[in-house]
């Protein structure tokens with residue numbers, strides 16, 4: 001039977017994760033106490049076996065950080081795309097409208113607008129374009145995306161209805177994507193974007209996932225903006241308050 005050890009003893013032997021700032025054990029004794037205390041609560045009786053697994057996971061994190069980016073992987077894309085509706089629902093459903101209907105000023109979007117935009121993308125962008133690539137290749141350009149299409153999607157609907165609609169459309173699209181059983185040679189097929197020119201199906205699907213993340217990022221920024229004055233001088237320490245702008249829709 002593996003001997004019980006104190007998890008605190010091995011933390012100092014870990015690779016340079018603590019130097020990367022994620023845990024920051026070094027600088028602040030209060031924070032160090034809190035982090036170690038939290039770990040002690042979470043991991044009350046670590047064994048060598050579990051400790052080794054824990055260290056192995058941290059080593060993997062360090063290795064991932066060394067790599068700049070990952071190649072497109074369809075299963076990883078689907079994993080991300082599957083989670084976005086629930087993430088948005090958890091954050092936004094029944095949240096007071098003062099969070100969800102406010103924007104960053106004239107001609108900017110609220111969280112409500114952004115969900116409408118994501119719905120419009122499910123209807124007109126990702127899978128319709130994937131179908132065009134598979135059917136016509138480069139010979140038929142995609143329809144230009146309507147960046148104001150969300151206005152029609154939102155009319156007369158509550159945020160709860162929009163979140164439900166987004167979840168339903170996303171589930172339908174992912175069911176269709178899985179049914180296609182795309183192979184590597186399919187992912188390398190090329191289509192024609194009306195302004196970017198030739199693009200691959202792989203890049204289109206990777207963009208679908210990154211587009212979710214860009215709008216999660218935007219929602220975070222729009223909502224944080226509402227407390228720009230409320231946080232007072234702390235705004236200088238909040239990265240979300242320093243973000244200069246969002247990519248085009």
Ligand code: NI
Nearest residue numbers: 117211248249
């Ligand atoms: Ni967008």
